[in-house]
Amino acid sequence: MSQRRAVAIAGVAESDFGSVPDKTVLELHAQAAVRALADAGIDRDEIDGLCSAAGADPLHVLQLAEYLGIQPAYLDSTMVGGSSWETYVEHAVLAIEAGRCSTALLVYGSTARSDVARRYRSADAALAPRGPNQYEVPFGPTLISKYAMVARRHMHQYGTTSEQLAAIAVAMRKNASRNANAVMRDPITVADVLASRMIADPLHLLDCCLRTDGGGAVVLTSAKRARSLRKPPVWVIGMGGAASHLSMAQMEDMTVSPAVRSGAAAFADAGITPRDVDVLQVYDAFTIMVLLTLEALGFCAPGEGGPFVEDGTLAYDGALPANTDGGGLSSNHPGMRGLFLLIEAARQLRGESNAQVPDARIAVCNATGGFMSHCSTIVLAAD
Amino acid sequence: MNDWYLPVVDSESEPFWRAAREGRFLIMCCRPCDRPFFYPRRYCPRCWSDDTEWQQVSGRGVVHTYSIVHQNPAPPFSDWVPYAVVLVDLDEGVRVMANWDRAAPLDGLAVGAQVEVIFEPVTDEISLPRFRPVSPRP
Numbered sequence: 001m002s003q004r005r006a007v008a009i010a011g012v013a014e015s016d017f018g019s020v021p022d023k024t025v026l027e028l029h030a031q032a033a034v035r036a037l038a039d040a041g042i043d044r045d046e047i048d049g050l051c052s053a054a055g056a057d058p059l060h061v062l063q064l065a066e067y068l069g070i071q072p073a074y075l076d077s078t079m080v081g082g083s084s085w086e087t088y089v090e091h092a093v094l095a096i097e098a099g100r101c102s103t104a105l106l107v108y109g110s111t112a113r114s115d116v117a118r119r120y121r122s123a124d125a126a127l128a129p130r131g132p133n134q135y136e137v138p139f140g141p142t143l144i145s146k147y148a149m150v151a152r153r154h155m156h157q158y159g160t161t162s163e164q165l166a167a168i169a170v171a172m173r174k175n176a177s178r179n180a181n182a183v184m185r186d187p188i189t190v191a192d193v194l195a196s197r198m199i200a201d202p203l204h205l206l207d208c209c210l211r212t213d214g215g216g217a218v219v220l221t222s223a224k225r226a227r228s229l230r231k232p233p234v235w236v237i238g239m240g241g242a243a244s245h246l247s248m249a250q251m252e253d254m255t256v257s258p259a260v261r262s263g264a265a266a267f268a269d270a271g272i273t274p275r276d277v278d279v280l281q282v283y284d285a286f287t288i289m290v291l292l293t294l295e296a297l298g299f300c301a302p303g304e305g306g307p308f309v310e311d312g313t314l315a316y317d318g319a320l321p322a323n324t325d326g327g328g329l330s331s332n333h334p335g336m337r338g339l340f341l342l343i344e345a346a347r348q349l350r351g352e353s354n355a356q357v358p359d360a361r362i363a364v365c366n367a368t369g370g371f372m373s374h375c376s377t378i379v380l381a382a383d
Numbered sequence: 384m385n386d387w388y389l390p391v392v393d394s395e396s397e398p399f400w401r402a403a404r405e406g407r408f409l410i411m412c413c414r415p416c417d418r419p420f421f422y423p424r425r426y427c428p429r430c431w432s433d434d435t436e437w438q439q440v441s442g443r444g445v446v447h448t449y450s451i452v453h454q455n456p457a458p459p460f461s462d463w464v465p466y467a468v469v470l471v472d473l474d475e476g477v478r479v480m481a482n483w484d485r486a487a488p489l490d491g492l493a494v495g496a497q498v499e500v501i502f503e504p505v506t507d508e509i510s511l512p513r514f515r516p517v518s519p520r521p
Contacts, residue, residue, distance in 0.1 A: 134390035135422040136480045138511055140452060140460035141468045148450035149470060156448070156494040201451035201465075247422065249470055249478045254448060 004269065007093040008226035008233030009380065010103075010219045011040025012343040017214025017332045018183045021114040025054065026067045028109030028215035033068065036217035041230045042103060046221075049074035049095065049104030051088035053336070064107070074101035080243075081369025082283055085218070085338035086376030090239040092220050102222055106342075109215030110334035116211065132247050144208055144286065145200035146248050146371040151288035152202055153254040157303065162202055164306035165287040166193035169206050169329050171314040172284060176326025178316060178355035183210055184330045207287040209328035209337070216339040218346070234346040238270025238379030246373050255303070257289075259296035259366050259375040266364070266377035267298075274298045278360040279348045280314075280322040281341035283367045284329050290314070290322070293366050297377070316355035324348060324355040338367035342378065349382040385458050389509050398437055399423050403510045406502050408442045410477050411435050421477035442500030443517065444473040449483070449492055467492055471514055484515035491516045 013035030015028040023031070029052070037044060050072040054060040061077035076091050078084055085106055092104040129137035141149075154160045170190055176182035188206060196205035226233035242261035245251045267273060274297060282293045291305035299320060300308035314322040325331045325344040332340065345363035347353045353360075365378045392400050402409045412419045413427035414434045426433050449469040455461055467483035469492070483492050484501060497517040502510040 128391070129388055130391045131393070132422055132424075134392070134396060138388050138390055138509075139468050139480055139482045140388065140455055140457075140463070140466065141450075141480065142452055142455050144454075145450040145452045145468050149448045149468065152450060152494065153448035198451075198453045200453060203450075247480075249421065249480050254470075 004237050005235045006223050007096045007220055007236050008223060009236065009342065009346045010042060010221045010226050010229050010231070010233065011036040011038070012218050012346045013039050013216065014181070014340070014343060015109060015215035017181065017334065018212050019113055020111065020213040021117070023111070023213070025109050025111050026064065028111070028213070029064055029107050030068060032109060032215040032217035033105055033107050036105070036219050039231070040219045040221075042219055042221065044070065046103045047105045048072050049092055049101035051076040051092060051104055051106045052108060053077050053079045053084045054110070074104065080374040082285065082336040082338045083367035083369035083374050083376040084336060085342065086365055086367040086378045087241055089220065089236060089342065089378050090241060090376065093236050093239060096220065096222055103225065104220045105217060106220065106339060107215065107217040108334075108336065108339045110336070111213045112335040113211050113213045136247055136249070141248065142200055143371070144203055147286040147288050148200040148203045149248060150254050150292065150372060154288065154291065155202065157255055158306065160291070160306035162194055162204070163190050164310060165207055165291065166190040167309045167312070168284070168287040168290045168314060169193050171309070171312055171318065172323050172327040172329040174312070174315045175324050175355050176330035179325050179331055180354065182326040182331040183212055184326070203286060203288070209285045209333040210330070212332040212334050214332050214334040216343050218339060218342050232350055232383040234349045235381045235383065236378060237381045238266040238272065239377070240265025240269060241374070241376045243374050244372065246370055248371060251372060255292065257292040257296035257368065257372055257375060259293050259368070259377060262375040262377040263297040263366060266379050270379035272362060272379060276362050277320070277364050279324060279345065279357045279363045280320055281345045281363065281365045282322055283337060283341060284323055284327040285333070285337070285368070287329070289368055289372070292372065293368065297364065297366060316357065321355070321357045324353050324357065338369075338376070341365040341367055345380050349380055386506065388457070388459070389505065392508070395424055400509060402439070403502050403512065404508070406510070408440050408500050408512060409437045410440055410473070410475060412438045419476050421479055438475070440473055440475040442473070444471040444498055446470070446492065446494055446496045446498055446514070447472045447478060448494055451489060465489065469514055471498055479512070481512040481514055484513040487515040
């Protein structure tokens with residue numbers, strides 16, 4: 001079925017996450033990197049590729065290399081928001097296939113939660129009203145309101161309800177209940193979501209992801225090296241990316257995620273269809289993001305995401321297990337969550353998840369960056 | 384005053400904000416494509432021609448979608464909650480973001496509502512577009 005098996009995920013790890021006020025941003029990167037290398041059984045001297053982005057600092061990847069005491073030949077700090085890490089996978093696979101890099105470390109760390117508590121940053125950092133942003137920032141569109149406008153349009157066009165969006169949050173919480181590290185583990189109901197306060201109508205508090213501290217790391221290496229390691233390789237078999245827009249008024253169809261293109265490319269690359277997918281890791285900054293992604297990837301028809309997610313479809317024991325760690329809605333969300341999708345997908349394909357899907361062979365990670373602005377889709381296969 | 388959110392006018396946007404001060408809504412049009420676009424920029428986003436020109440529009444349109452913002456910690460928006468951000472499809476064929484006129488009741492806001500623009504002077508330099516229900520024709 002699959003063609004591309006030249007590069008594998010060899011190691012994955014999270015740093016401490018949740019509320020971690022006693023660690024710096026770079027310390028969280030290092031902690032995750034050390035743990036991921038230990039998971040892989042790879043020595044730091046083998047790392048010749050480093051892929052990372054942080055929120056504000058354009059030279060972050062150089063600072064990180066220095067902090068870690070490494071001087072890699074291959075660097076990637078492509079910044080497209082939360083989907084940056086899936087994009088790094090695509091780039092690193094091509095680099096390793098081309099022989100320009102042998103082992104790449106993808107790593108992330110953030111103290112988003114503690115920074116707000118310390119008043120280092122606002123809870124809702126606004127863009128500057130310059131360039132194209134001058135036509136939107138003056139109207140106070142918060143990040144959440146941008147997704148709320150997407151949700152409102154989907155509701156208008158297809159009759160999608162707040163109850164259906166809430167079902168997504170409920171399923172993520174059920175999955176988180178299996179994950180001892182998840183920040184929010186107490187079960188919730190659709191009524192709980194609807195009763196939570198409105199943040200940006202029609203999105204309630206519980207339609208929105210957490211804000212946590214935390215980091216993670218993923219080690220990618222060649223097939224040859226991966227086969228010599230103690231854990232089974234997790235193969236990268238499909239990759240696709242797609243840019244859409246940055247200004248909300250420039251989103252061509254507010255009900256269609258760019259995953260419609262990144263997913264088609266990645267599924268074709270892997271030679272799979274949605275029916276082949278055993279477990280899905282989908283960026284869930286907001287419930288509506290999940291719904292649009294499900295439609296775009298072809299798990300249901302356009303407009304049918306609402307009925308599709310009712311009845312626990314996305315729970316670990318549902319028809320399409322998704323975000324089996326609890327996702328950004330219930331496990332952790334330190335600002336840009338794409339890396340964590342890869343970590344949980346790899347665990348599923350190794351049989352190591354806390355909410356293991358029986359005999360999971362194919363996992364899909366779909367990350368969304370910006371404001372439904374960019375998607376990257378990665379298809380992974382068990383050995 | 385707290386004006387961090389106000390547009391930083393540049394050479395591409397100056398005509399738009401000058402017209403806004405005069406109560407006129409400008410978009411741009413590509414002559415080779417014979418199609419309008421927004422936001423304003425020198426090169427047509429469809430064909431990259433620089434044969435583009437400003438076009439004054441009616442300011443009338445239809446609400447494509449909206450959100451009522453209940454939480455925004457940044458002033459002045461923190462003082463305005465709940466306020467509405469709207470995306471409006473102008474009759475001339477472009478989509479624009481603005482606020483719902485805070486003088487108009489929020490319950491008049493709906494997807495598909497017919498709206499018209501007004502400009503609210505915020506400083507001597509900047510007037511911001513607001514949309515409100517189309518007033519009854521005389």
